[in-house]
Amino acid sequence: MTNQPMVAVLNGPDFSERLLAWFDVHGRHDLPWQKPRTAYRVWVSEVMLQQTQVVTVIDYFNRFMARFPKLEDLADAPLDEVLALWSGLGYYARARNLHAAARVMAAQGIPDSLAHWLALPGVGASTAAAILAQAFDTPATILDGNVKRVMARHAGINTPIEQAATIQALYYIAKRHTPSTRLADYTQAIMDLGATVCTRSQANCAGCPVSQDCVALKTDQVAHLPARRARKPIPTRQAVFIHLEDEAGRIMLIRRPPSGIWGGLWCLPEYTPVRADDIEAAPSADCLAPRATVLSKWSFAPQGDAVQVATFEHRFTHYQLTACIERVRVAAHASPQDTPDRRWFHRHDLPEVLPQLGLPRPIARFLADYAASKGG
């Protein structure tokens, strides 16, 4: 701290003073986790807020707190219930880590140091610093996406944000600006500034309390900072999904394995991708719904003796997963409505017909097992 270069202050209060004055008037003071601002509530909110916007989190947080008012409530609850309340929020490893950390804290107490917070699963540098500042009003330097953007613009850092050297530079700048008092308010203030004024696009520099010494504004680089490295093309992957449904429209649910995508959640089988990689790696079949456990009691008990197979396209964003959904409909009687993409088969014919369908091996294996297992 003492060896850091001095801040160049142009006439007037320094960075944190201007920011705090702005925060008192324009900042967000009514977020659910701010009243009351206990360590437990701040921790839960910070985990929910990882890569997730405030608007999205609020309802989840309120439902979560209604069910788990105290740390012990969360620690005592089964993981299933935590995952159920997390459903739809995404990044489900956060819920598993949250639950595991709750049990650690219920036994060992709530940490009050950076190192002890960092030791908890799901708590990294950013979250730990935010908790120390928000819940304990203790000096800590946060460097989340908002702070990186604000600092990169204010200091005119134009090297790629992905580089370790850039992160380090931004960290020291952020640390230099961090005051020694009002840590909770300052932390909220810098994030509010990034979220509402120094936004990624269309920054409102006219309403910014630190625009007077902003390098990006002075050099007309606001729209270009922070700089990013060119993106590598995202590869398209193939996947296969299954949708199993009875005549009444009831859907079979399966449970995904505890790790990996949608870990631990009860899902429609169509949301359990079997990747082409998996198929090649495990040609014998177990990778259908990657080692998922079929619900011991399905959401329906198939009674029919016919199966319909149809193919749909489903496209995922983010990692460009191209999926093929195999829709399997169980019916008591074969339907006359055959079309090229909707083919009906009596279940007892499946073993003979399957080899001709050209289905991915795990799917074919699943259907073969299915045909053989249900009292047919």
Added chain:
DNA sequence: AACTCGTGGGC
């Protein structure tokens, strides 16, 4: 260091 892991919204 590079990759994985969700979802919803902006433009």
Added chain:
DNA sequence: TGCCCAAGAGT
């Protein structure tokens, strides 16, 4: 519509 990204962490 396609692409980018948002209070990151784990591997």
